[in-house]
Amino acid sequence: MQTPTMLRLRIADSFWLRLLGAHASRWTGDDQGLLLTPCRAIHTFFLAQALDVVFLDSMASECGCVHSLQPYRVAFRMGAHMVVELPAGYCRRHPDYLTHIRLALDRQGYLQP
Numbered sequence: 116m117q118t119p120t121m122l123r124l125r126i127a128d129s130f131w132l133r134l135l136g137a138h139a140s141r142w143t144g145d146d147q148g149l150l151l152t153p154c155r156a157i158h159t160f161f162l163a164q165a166l167d168v169v170f171l172d173s174m175a176s177e178c179g180c181v182h183s184l185q186p187y188r189v190a191f192r193m194g195a196h197m198v199v200e201l202p203a204g205y206c207r208r209h210p211d212y213l214t215h216i217r218l219a220l221d222r223q224g225y226l227q228p
Contacts, residue, residue: 122215124150124199124223145208148201148216150225156191157198159184165203167212170195175217175226182206197225 123146126132151157157168165185170178170192179192183203199216206212220226 122146122148122219124148124216124219126223126225127151127154145202145205148199148205148219150197150199150220150223152197152225154198155193155195156189157184157200158189159186162186167201167203167206169199169201169206169212169216171197171199171216173197175220177213180206180212 125147127149128151155170159166163186165183168181168184168190170180170190172178172194173196175197178195181190184190201212209215217226
């Protein structure tokens with residue numbers, strides 16, 4: 116039996132880091148993602164691969180999820196404060212993906228008490 120790995124999030128919390136987004140991230144495994152904050156819209160222009168995209172409000176409650184958002188697309192959710200980009204298929208492989216995200220956010224101090 117394979118031990119599940121802990122989700123690790125890279126943080127993009129400045130204009131330039133958010134602008135670069137997944138373009139600057141190298142997915143080295145299924146256990147990595149990118150947190151864009153503040154953010155309510157993303158694009159996949161010039162990406163070679165699809166992404167799972169989870170929109171969160173300021174309390175890290177889910178506003179929406181887009182499974183396998185293909186390259187050259189745009190996605191947004193009103194009310195979102197943060198966006199987590201994950202490798203395509205992550206959310207389907209991990210039905211409890213929101214728990215994984217919230218644990219990663221908590222470890223990095225992004226959940227409000």
